[in-house]
Amino acid sequence: MKKIGVLTSGGDSPGMNAAVRAVVRKAIYHDLEVAGIFHGYQGLIEGNMKKLELGDVGDIIQRGGTALYSARCAEFKEEAGQLKAVEQLKKNNIDGLVVIGGDGSYRGALALTKLGFPCVGVPGTIDNDIPGTDYTIGFDTALNTVIESIDKIRDTATSHDRSFIIEVMGRDAGDLALWSGLAGGAETILIPEVPSDISEIARRLKRGKDRGKKHSIIVVAEGVMSGQALKEQLLEKADIDAHVSVLGHIQRGGSPTARDRVIASQLGAKAVEVLLNGDGGMAVGIQNREIIAYDFEEVFNGNHKFDDRMYNLSNELSI
Ligand code: F6P
Numbered sequence: 124m125k126k127i128g129v130l131t132s133g134g135d136s137p138g139m140n141a142a143v144r145a146v147v148r149k150a151i152y153h154d155l156e157v158a159g160i161f162h163g164y165q166g167l168i169e170g171n172m173k174k175l176e177l178g179d180v181g182d183i184i185q186r187g188g189t190a191l192y193s194a195r196c197a198e199f200k201e202e203a204g205q206l207k208a209v210e211q212l213k214k215n216n217i218d219g220l221v222v223i224g225g226d227g228s229y230r231g232a233l234a235l236t237k238l239g240f241p242c243v244g245v246p247g248t249i250d251n252d253i254p255g256t257d258y259t260i261g262f263d264t265a266l267n268t269v270i271e272s273i274d275k276i277r278d279t280a281t282s283h284d285r286s287f288i289i290e291v292m293g294r295d296a297g298d299l300a301l302w303s304g305l306a307g308g309a310e311t312i313l314i315p316e317v318p319s320d321i322s323e324i325a326r327r328l329k330r331g332k333d334r335g336k337k338h339s340i341i342v343v344a345e346g347v348m349s350g351q352a353l354k355e356q357l358l359e360k361a362d363i364d365a366h367v368s369v370l371g372h373i374q375r376g377g378s379p380t381a382r383d384r385v386i387a388s389q390l391g392a393k394a395v396e397v398l399l400n401g402d403g404g405m406a407v408g409i410q411n412r413e414i415i416a417y418d419f420e421e422v423f424n425g426n427h428k429f430d431d432r433m434y435n436l437s438n439e440l441s442i
Contacts, residue, residue, distance in 0.1 A: 126156040127398055128172065128217040131189040132163035132196075132228035135375055136247045136261025138383030139189040139223055144180040145391025146221050146245075151177055153399060158217055162192045163224070164199035164231050170211045184384055187264070187377045195227070205234050212240055219398035221391070223247040225259070226422065229406060233419045241403020243394040244419065247387075249375055252296035254425030255417050256408025260390065263382040265292070265374045266302050272370055273307030277340060284337035286328065286365035288357075290350030291342060292374050296427055299374070300344035305437045310339040312437055313353070315346035316429040325361030327441075341365065389414050 129146045131139045143159070150157045159175040160166050183190050198204035212220065212235075219241045222232040225248035232242035246253045249265035269291055280287045289309075293299040297314025304312035311327055313319045328339055343353050350367040357363040379387070386409065393407040397416045405416045 124155060124218045124398055124401070126158065126217050127219045127221060127395070128158045128160050128167075128212065128215075129175075129191070129221045130160035130163050130167060130223070131191045131193045131247065132222060132224035132231065133193060134225060134248060135187075135189045135193045136249045136259070137187040137264035137375070137377055137379035138260035138387040139247045140183040140186050141379060141384040141387035142223050142245050142247060142260055142391035143189070143191055144184050145388040146395055147175045147180045148177060149392040149395040153395065155395070155399075158215060159191055163194040163228070164196040164204070164208060165194040166192070167208045167211055168196070168198060168204055170215065172215065185378050187379060193224075199231055202234075205231070205238060208235060209238050209240050219243070219403065221245060221394045221398070223260075223391075225250060226253055229253070229419060229422055233404065233423070236404035236419065241398065243397045243403065243416075244406040244422070245390050245394050246406065246408055249299065250293050250296050251298040252294060252427045253406070253408070253422060254427050255406060255421045256410065257428075258386060258409045260383055260387045261375075261379070262298065263380045264377055265299060266306070267380060268374050268377055269299060269303035269370060270306050272368070272373070273303060273309070273340060273342070276368055277307070277338070280338040280340060286339040286341065286363055288341045288343055288350040288353050288365045288367045290345055290367065290369045292370070293344045293346055295346045297344045297346065297429065300342045301430070301433060301437065304342035305433065305440070307340065307342065308441070309342045309437070310336075310441050311341045312434070313341070313343040313347045314434070315344055317434060319347055321356045321360050325357060325363060328361070328363055330442075
């Protein structure tokens with residue numbers, strides 16, 4: 124292995140830059156050359172890349188977003204696009220590729236591995252939804268962004284005795300909603316992993332009201348339904364008129380927390396080690412605080428772990 128490539132793909136997440144920096148510096152430390160590929164798989168297909176030196180990744184560890192840019196690339200989902208990518212990798216004498224992204228990006232990395240090109244996946248997504256790892260880069264920063272918003276909404280909810288629905292991202296996973304709901308003291312949390320019962324939610328809200336609670340915070344994961352749809356159901360079925368706040372892409376931005384920077388550095392470095400060992404078709408991650416590498420197939424055969432104890436706790440604490 125003499126030269127590796129690195130790209131970021133899919134939805135950006137805070138800490139991706141710290142991961143890129145770690146990949147580049149760890150690789151150079153081991154006398155490897157690094158090509159930074161811009162705009163994810165789209166850039167790979169087009170050969171949009173440049174040699175990265177130590178200084179190219181200076182001053183990015185604290186920045187949100189991705190200095191390599193990102194994209195969602197439809198062409199790469201087809202084999203023809205993947206073959207073009209392999210051609211570019213060969214043309215540029217790249218021997219291994221580090222892909223930083225979510226499960227869609229991993230699918231691409233698996234496809235390249237199956238075409239004979241060694242790839243390693245680094246989990247970068249605010250959704251915290253990749254099977255096989257307890258954590259994905261960006262989750263902690265996004266979580267703190269959500270909590271900051273919930274705290275602010277709570278101020279106005281309290282002042283006006285209002286109910287608020289806060290819709291958070293997470294795609295099909297409820298981690299962001301569950302963690303932020305618990306940390307933000309939400310009365311009710313709706314996540315895709317647990318079927319929602321609107322009558323039960325209404326009953327809980329009413330019970331709080333009867334006890335003298337004048338405001339309420341309801342956190343709904345986008346994978347359950349939109350905040351607006353929930354508002355309509357609560358109004359129709361329980362005569363509760365809630366205000367809706369959709370946090371949207373604000374959740375993806377911002378300077379990464381210390382946790383995201385440290386974990387991104389560890390995982391980026393681990394990915395280079397995996398390639399140096401001659402292994403491809405692997406993902407890196409954390410399990411029980413250990414930095415690990417595991418087979419890509421596990422990502423696609425496994426399920427994202429849902430912490431039902433935490434869900435039960437949030438219900439107990441919000442009576
Ligand atoms: O996967 C990250 C994520 O932010 C999800 O939480 C969200 O559903 C999706 O990406 C939004 O994607 P886009 O920015 O392409 O609309």
